[in-house]
Amino acid sequence: MTPMKQSPWWWEDAPRPQDGPTLPLPKDVDVLVVGGGFTGLSAAMTLVRAGRSVAVLEKEVAGYGASTRNGGMIGSGHRVAFTEVARQYGDAVAQAVLAEGKLALEYTTSLIADEDIECDFVRCGRFRGAWRPQDYETIARESEILREKLGVEVDMVSRSEVHREVATESYHGGCIYHAHGGLHPAKLLDGLLRLARDSGAGVFDRTEVTRVRYDETKYVVDTSRGVVRAGEIVMATNGYTTDAAPDMRKSLIPIASYMIATEPLGKDVVNELFPSNRMIVETRSRHCYYRPSPDGQRILLGGRAALNHINTARSAHVLRRLLTGVLPQLGDVRVSHSWLGTLGFTKDHLPRIGRNGDGIYFAMGYSGSGVAMAPYLGWRVANKVLGLPEGGTGFDPMAFPRVAFHPFIPLGLPFVNMWYRWKDILEGS
Numbered sequence: 001m002t003p004m005k006q007s008p009w010w011w012e013d014a015p016r017p018q019d020g021p022t023l024p025l026p027k028d029v030d031v032l033v034v035g036g037g038f039t040g041l042s043a044a045m046t047l048v049r050a051g052r053s054v055a056v057l058e059k060e061v062a063g064y065g066a067s068t069r070n071g072g073m074i075g076s077g078h079r080v081a082f083t084e085v086a087r088q089y090g091d092a093v094a095q096a097v098l099a100e101g102k103l104a105l106e107y108t109t110s111l112i113a114d115e116d117i118e119c120d121f122v123r124c125g126r127f128r129g130a131w132r133p134q135d136y137e138t139i140a141r142e143s144e145i146l147r148e149k150l151g152v153e154v155d156m157v158s159r160s161e162v163h164r165e166v167a168t169e170s171y172h173g174g175c176i177y178h179a180h181g182g183l184h185p186a187k188l189l190d191g192l193l194r195l196a197r198d199s200g201a202g203v204f205d206r207t208e209v210t211r212v213r214y215d216e217t218k219y220v221v222d223t224s225r226g227v228v229r230a231g232e233i234v235m236a237t238n239g240y241t242t243d244a245a246p247d248m249r250k251s252l253i254p255i256a257s258y259m260i261a262t263e264p265l266g267k268d269v270v271n272e273l274f275p276s277n278r279m280i281v282e283t284r285s286r287h288c289y290y291r292p293s294p295d296g297q298r299i300l301l302g303g304r305a306a307l308n309h310i311n312t313a314r315s316a317h318v319l320r321r322l323l324t325g326v327l328p329q330l331g332d333v334r335v336s337h338s339w340l341g342t343l344g345f346t347k348d349h350l351p352r353i354g355r356n357g358d359g360i361y362f363a364m365g366y367s368g369s370g371v372a373m374a375p376y377l378g379w380r381v382a383n384k385v386l387g388l389p390e391g392g393t394g395f396d397p398m399a400f401p402r403v404a405f406h407p408f409i410p411l412g413l414p415f416v417n418m419w420y421r422w423k424d425i426l427e428g429s
Helices: 038-049 082-089 091-114 133-150 159-164 185-199 267-273 312-326 373-386 406-427
Strands: 028-034 054-057 126-129 154-157 174-177 202-204 209-214 219-223 226-235 253-262 279-282 289-292 299-303 335-345 352-355 361-364
Touching (some): 028 038, 038 361, 038 373, 054 226, 082 091, 091 373, 133 174, 154 159, 185 202, 299 312, 312 335
Parallel strands (some): 028 054, 054 202, 126 279
Antiparallel strands (some): 209 219
């Protein structure tokens, strides 16, 4: 029996490099980008094509973080409903913020097509399942707002029709977002990496940024491999933000996100379980999301195994139980891969983009919805650096406030876990 791998299944087809840094660091660049994920590589490509010299510094290897650890679901939404955004910021900002989600999907899917990025992208749609009867009514109201205000193509699905989407009795109906789709996130990352390098950006792996200071002429950036001077800096680190950007780190809540891949089941079994071949998400507090693998041979599922970091052997057990709870037909299915990534959540679960008090640009805080948004805001923040109108976004009026008691978040997560477990019990999960 092959032992379970505690690494992303995505890395089987798109492995991360294992060798150390080879290129010498530049001493001076126009723009230094910190973070080699979707955001940083998209920003770098845009800046180089505009004539700037760019270095991308990555603590591990390009794409080591959440960019190659997510579920590969690409959509136009945020975690927050229109009514909640409107309550906090007003209708105008809410409409602009939700419009950014639609623009992000259009930008990233067009980038994939225009730049010939082979990443198994398919516009298969996404089904959102209502875990409780009252969730169906909430989804129906949200769907009507999205249709009226943004022209989103979304249709409701009754409980009797759920079996056309996924072979489960768990949902009280739901809705379909027709423009959404699925892809292979590690292949998308490698495509963006190719574009950035081919355009002329230097991408430097295993180069940790330890301190940033300003000497009245340029930024001086201390790294694990030496010092780099830069005219501008873009922070694109999201859930992996460190004390090199202390104000941004204190404005983000790092949340562990867990995933599993099943053993190969065969296309006939997977097709029977997913008749529509859609991406599946749900409304319960567990935030489970699952899908067929791009090759149609297995199932990938993510969800809240814990808010803090736990062993991926333990998380595999939790997620396998959640998967077979929704799809009991799987019986004693084995898990072949179990892994985790770190997400960057903001207080209101909405992304942020802009420039801080030290003049450093940033784009981050995707709160678990970054496959389309991260490349898009990488392009937007690059345009902010360039001083172009394309740098403007609906997120601009929103401050990036610090999270209260940030140093104590790791101590508090076990108690938040207990609260969520109580919610899970009430929801029957």
